[in-house]
Amino acid sequence: MIALLLALGSSLAYGCADFLGGLGARKAHVLRTVMIAAPASLVIELLLWPFLGASFSAGALVWGAASGVASAAAFALLYRTLAIGPMNVLSPVTALVSAMLPIVAGLLQGERLATAGLIGLPLALVAVVLVSAGHGTGSARPSRTALLLAFGAGAAIALQLIFLHQAPSDSGMAPLIIGRTVSSALTLTAAGLMRRRLGPERPAYAMSAAAGVLDSLANLLFLLAARSGDLTIVAVITALYPAGTVLLARGVLAERIHRGQLIGLGTAAVAVSLLALT
Numbered sequence: 001m002i003a004l005l006l007a008l009g010s011s012l013a014y015g016c017a018d019f020l021g022g023l024g025a026r027k028a029h030v031l032r033t034v035m036i037a038a039p040a041s042l043v044i045e046l047l048l049w050p051f052l053g054a055s056f057s058a059g060a061l062v063w064g065a066a067s068g069v070a071s072a073a074a075f076a077l078l079y080r081t082l083a084i085g086p087m088n089v090l091s092p093v094t095a096l097v098s099a100m101l102p103i104v105a106g107l108l109q110g111e112r113l114a115t116a117g118l119i120g121l122p123l124a125l126v127a128v129v130l131v132s133a134g135h136g137t138g139s140a141r142p143s144r145t146a147l148l149l150a151f152g153a154g155a156a157i158a159l160q161l162i163f164l165h166q167a168p169s170d171s172g173m174a175p176l177i178i179g180r181t182v183s184s185a186l187t188l189t190a191a192g193l194m195r196r197r198l199g200p201e202r203p204a205y206a207m208s209a210a211a212g213v214l215d216s217l218a219n220l221l222f223l224l225a226a227r228s229g230d231l232t233i234v235a236v237i238t239a240l241y242p243a244g245t246v247l248l249a250r251g252v253l254a255e256r257i258h259r260g261q262l263i264g265l266g267t268a269a270v271a272v273s274l275l276a277l278t
Helices: 002-027 030-052 058-084 087-108 115-132 144-166 174-193 205-228 231-238 242-253 259-276
Strands: none
Touching: 002 030, 002 205, 002 231, 002 242, 002 259, 030 174, 030 205, 058 144, 058 174, 087 115, 087 144, 087 231, 115 231, 115 242, 115 259, 144 174, 144 205, 144 231, 174 205, 205 231, 231 259, 242 259
C-alpha cells in the first residue's frame, strides 16, 4: 500500500511537471525551459541530500548515470515525436511503451501478481492509453518515422525508470543526483550547440523552475516506491501521469475533458483499487 501511494504521488507530480513544462514551452523554445528546469531539479535533490542521505557506490554511479542518459534521450525523442505527428495518437503510444517495458522487466526478475493484480494491470494499461489520448484519436495517421520516435521516447522513459530501480536500495539520493547531473549536462550542451536556433524569447522562469522541482519530486517518489514495492505495479501506476496533466488543464485552462478521457479516469480508479488489493 505504501508503494502504491508513493507511485500515485509520483504520477501526480510527473503530470503537474509536464503541465507546467508544456506551458513554459509555449512561451519560449523548449530547450530554454529545460535549461531552467533541469538545474532547479538538481538543486532540490542536493538540498534533500543531507536529510535522505546518499551513498555513491559503484552501482549507484553506474545506474544513476545510465538513468541520466536515458532521461536526456527521452526528452529529445518525446518532443521531436510530438512536433512531427498527431499528439493524440503518439502520446498514448509513448505512455503505453513506457509502462510495458518496466512491467516486462519486473516479471523477468521474478515478480508475481495476485488475481486482483492480473485484472488491475491490463485495466491500468487501458487507462494510460485512454487518458493520454486527446480528442479525435485516429483522425490523423502518423508517419512511420513519428511512430518509431514515439516507441523510442517510450523506451527511453522506461529505461530511466528501470535503471533507477536497479540502483542499490541503500544508495539514498545518489542515483537521482548523478542522473540529474548527467541529464542536465547533456541538455545544457545541446542548448549551447543549438543556441542560434533557440530564438530570442525569454523562458517563463518561475514556471520552468516549478516544473523542475516537481519532476525531481516525482523521481524521488518513484525511487522510494520501487524500493518498497514491485516494479510491475509501481511502473504502471506512475505511467498514469497524463491524468494529472488532463485535470490541471481542465482546472487551470478550462480545457474540455473528452468522453474517452473520462472513461480513462474511471478505469484508472478501478485499476488502482484492484492493484491496492494485490
